[in-house]
Amino acid sequence: MNVDERVGQNIRKYRMAYNMTLKELAVLLHKSVSTVSKYEKGDISLDMSTFVELSRILKVSPLAIIGDETAKEEEECRYAEKIEKLYMYSYDAIGKVIIKSVIEQQVVEGNGNRYKVHLFNDVSEIREPGDCSGLYTGEYEKEGFIGTYMLHNQALKSEHIMISCVNNLVNPGQQLALVSGLSNYTMLPITFKAVISEKEIVNKEKLMNLLTFNKDDIKQMKQINYLTIQNMK
Template sequence: MIMAVYGVFGIPNLPFFSHLLILRKRNMSEALNIQQYVGENIRKFRLAHGLSLEDVAAKVYKSKSTISKYEKGTIAIDIATLEEIALALDVHPAQLLMTSAPDKRIPLTEGLLEDTYMFSYDGKGKRIIKSIIERYQTDESNRFSIQLFYDVPSKKELGDCVCLYQGFSSKYEVLENYSLENARHPIEQIWLSCIGGLSQNRMQVGFLAGLLNSTLLPAVRKVVLSPHLLSEEELMDHLVFTKEDLQTIRKLNIFIIDEFIA
């Protein structure tokens, strides 16, 4: 309940009420923005998991129309429903609350720290594969919850990823190790190990080990992690196996990442 504030002669303080109106409109706008961010996150994870609106609706006992409205941000979601949707999408509720707004007023127990590009090279298709890693804080300072949207058209189309991998990473100074599994087929697991340097561009070079989609045989790719998009020329210098790499493999029978970016 808002109490009226009056001037000296009992006349309502109009500037005060104007300020209240502005604050109210601002708060309503922020609430709508949060609804939209939540809706975008629901859609992102739903598509990444290959689920239809009907699939999610059935899991949370809501109508297809209601789920669609949640995704569009036209109606608010109560906490209980948010938890049910998060469970259906196999994510932490805080990951649905993740907002790109600069002023994050929502206290998150597992908030998004950053998203990072991961690049690899497909020799058969002769193309660079672009993926996005979302890193979330956990209770442990050097352990992070990871969502890897593998092979995406762009950063704004994560739901159109070829595959979603989930898991954790552990960071030790310049080295970070990831252990992830396919969100749809847990039997498929991948491992990622990257080493960074002292450069200001925060690039990391490493390898991605897992199963080839075509043959399901174990395989390894070189990868580059970067907070920014990189040119194809710069990426190819790091992603393609060099003569030195092949010589090391022949000589030592082992593949070594020795590119420490200074």
């Protein structure tokens, strides 16, 4: 895949995440629909002014549009930081379905513990994160084996979520998390479990064990009067 194709894929991903049509993006860019379509297909290259304008419209860093795969494919290219991709899983008990989300984060220059973050929530397909139910942006800050995401919904500015994470003692490549925010169903505050992983998790039974609250969780909550995560040992 060449650079233009990679850039085109990322433009489409973020456009879809904002639920924006080709025509709407073309109007904002002052380009024809045909031209924007060619950008997304990788048929033509972006000029610098269009590249900067796209970054502003889509509210992402230029690196997010270029894509970290470019740095991997072109050894002579060296970017200051790469984009880290993570996979987040949660469980919707009402719909009885595991929700898959994709996190893309980039280290803030000069501070290796802070990251700029894009969360593509509830994706239809892991490899097509732009096809999601909502895009959240914000920051992630880590300290040792714990970390916190502070994100807000790009479609609904008043909606914020906080994700509190702790490293899984059994699997260092995973973080166990509690997500706090407003319910889409009741518009009331809620908290639910999540797993954030460096790799895709395909074992549904394993995920269900991590994502659902069990009797011990409820028992402890009654004893201490707050909800917490039982880390695996």
